[in-house]
Amino acid sequence: MSPEELEQIAESERERQSCFKHTVRVCVAAGCQSCQSEAVQSALEKEIAARQIPGGCQVKGVGCMGLCSEGPLVSTNRGILYQKVAEKDASAILDALDGDPVEELVCRTDVPFFERQTKIVLENSGNIEPERIEDYIAASGYSALMQVLTEMTPSQVIEEVSKSGLRGRGGAGYPTGLKWSTVAKAVGEKKYLICNADEGDPGAFMDRSVLESDPHRVLEGMLIAAYAVGASEGFIYVRAEYPLAIKRLRIAIKQAERLGILGINICGTRFSFRVDLRLGAGAFVCGEETALIASVEGKRGMPRPRPPYPAQEGLFGEPTLINNVETYANIAPIIRNGGAWYAKIGTEKSKGTKVFALAGRVNNTGLVEVPMGISLREIVYDIGGGIPEGKRYKAVQTGGPSGGCLPEEFLDMPVDYENLAKAGSIMGSGGMIVMDESSCMVDVAKYFMDFCMSESCGKCVPCRVGTYQMNRILEAITRFEAGQREISQLQELTDLLKSTSLCGLGQSAPNPVISTMRYFADEYKAHVDGHSCPAGICHSGDEKDEG
Amino acid sequence: MVTSGIGADFAKPTPPNASDKRWKLVDATMRRLGHHSRGLIESLHTVQETFGYLDEDALRYVAASLRVPLSRAYGVATFYQFFTLKPAGEHTCVVCMGTACYIKGAPQLLSSLKRELGVGPGETTPDGQISVLTARCLGSCGLAPAVVYDKDVAGKVTTPDLRNRIAKWKPHVA
Secondary structure, three states: OOHHHHHHHHHHHHHHHHOOOEEEEEEOOHHHHOOOHHHHHHHHHHHHHHOOOOOOEEEEEEOOOOOHHHOOOEEEOOOOEEOOOOHHHHHHHHHOOOOOOOHHHEEOOOOHHHHOOOOOOOOOOOOOOOOOHHHHHHOOOOHHHHHHHHHOOHHHHHHHHHHHOOEOOOOOOOEHHHHHHHHHHOOOOOOEEEEEEOOOOOOOOHHHHHHHHOHHHHHHHHHHHHHHHOOOEEEEEEEOOOHHHHHHHHHHHHHHHHOOOOEOOHHHOOOOEEEEEEEEOOOHHHHOHHHHHHHHOOOOOOOOOOOOOOOOOOHHHOOEEEEEHHHHHHHHHHHHHOHHHHHOOEOOOOEOEEEEEEEEOOOOOEEEEEEOOOEHHHHHHHHOOOOHHHOOEEEEEEOHHHOEEEOHHHOOOEOOHHHHHHOOOOOOOOEEEEEEOOOOHHHHHHHHHHHHHHHOOOOOHHHHHHHHHHHHHHHHHHOOOOOHHHHHHHHHHHHHHHHHOOOHHHHHOOHHHHHHHHHOHHHHHHHHOOOOOOOOOOOOOOOOOOO | OOOOOOOOOOOOOOOOOOOOOOHHHHHHHHHHOOOOHHHHHHHHHHHHHHHOOOOHHHHHHHHHHHOOOHHHHHHHHHHOOOOOOOOOOOEEEEEEOOHHHHHOOHHHHHHHHHHHHOOOOOEEOOOOOEEEEEEOOOOOHHHOOOEEEOOEEEOOOOHHHHHHHHHHHOOOOO
């Protein structure tokens, strides 16, 4: 494979597609798939085969178009988006290819949900077929890799990534360029690369969507990173709960191997790289990098103290680079357009865009990509379309079990790593759950503590015992059986866990409790002093909580 | 490729039921990973995918084949939530307990299942028909609350939806 050959593939794919006057795209990512979008796709295909469409028409099964709540989504190349499409609508959609769109199915795209987004990671999602490498190549896929292999040295690549200001999208926000240069400098017999696709946060589905919609983008990012740090073998650690993402990754790896984009002496250079999948098995703690490494090694996912950091001593004791799916997905556009281009987007310290999974009590649920620095209000009210049923906003939860709940007073705060941390939450991997007055914040805190308790790996005492104790107290509060003494115990435990736990899971487990106690103290008070739950969620008595 | 110093005296264990062709799939996975201990999780995935769950015989066989202590195989099998040591019922009903589903009514769905079937999460009805399970997060948060009936993901599930769907599984209820 040479740059010329790549260009040829892109050319012939574009030519093939230009034979069709019309293109109908059907979302076949998991969200729409669970609303039977595949049946819609085959209905369209059948209908096209049965009739003559002037100019020709192709049907593409594409990735996520974002507005999951209105699926199945179908778009045509005249920029018309249809929502909640059923099999029976196939002929009406095809009838309307040249004329006026089918009125009752149209989903307006001139609304903030679509207009306020800036798509970098998701630029191909909803446009290309995830299971065809040619389609990715026709959309300038792998051109960044070619550029890197033929024109740049590894240190130039790292410099470009550093210049972009990209920070780790897994949640902690460590500067990507810095991480890469540490691994590049590390000495080892062999270096490894890991893509963390163990999206364990409940309420987050960005990585799944990227893997399902545009798997080659992640592979290209990994290849560029491997070249930059000198790694020769890579693993994608993906949740077993994401069968569709696994299937598409496997296809993508095979296709890339067939074209010589993955393998030995890639593009005739001395650079060789192979990638394999490792399936996670449902352990939240494996999001922590040392636990993830243990899991890839076939062991229980238990973290170990750092240092040594994985950059020095990681997988099988060798220097290892670990980045998240979204981080890798940002790499190709950064190389194509330059680090300076990327650095122009976002805020002073948080560059670029972030993909958020918007869910919960909000009208438009789905996947959105917005520039850093956008306000929560814009996300919830403009893009998200506000709270349904005229209810009142109460909080937005970011960062999953390691994050916090932000009340109304933070709605106008620009979203970036520093601001979220200052407000008592974290960026996290990008889950954003909106809650209204019908949610009880003590119950939400209990939900997350219950999660952390059962996900604690049990290695260190503060986390193993602390999460259990905190959960017990929270349970007592939600049963109206706790008093002031328990509240102060809870506070003591938050400090203990934060400062003495071994890994991020335990250190951040108290965050939901801390933020809800800080911003929703009146709700705790109502439970403790008034023996009542303002949202009407918690009940006293014998009914024990399950889960 | 990684080799693990397989001794000449190492006798390859025989599968619990050698006539069952399905063990060939498990063997293939172990071979692909060079019978190395680091292939333990992948091998257990294949066992579960093939047989539906991990029983003691399977654990013994995989442990012996990869030359890891049975305790380690058992440790891994019980550490990860995805692995199950019990066979599931004829049908499975997985209620997603992710944050979005939780605040949109997943606990109510679970208690309705408890009322209907008399079983809680992780349990199977006494007739072996229906297993109720929970998932950490299916990643279908845009469609919360989500439930997986056998392999079908359903979104925006209401209690009546759930009851109707379950009723179809119950053979003859007076």
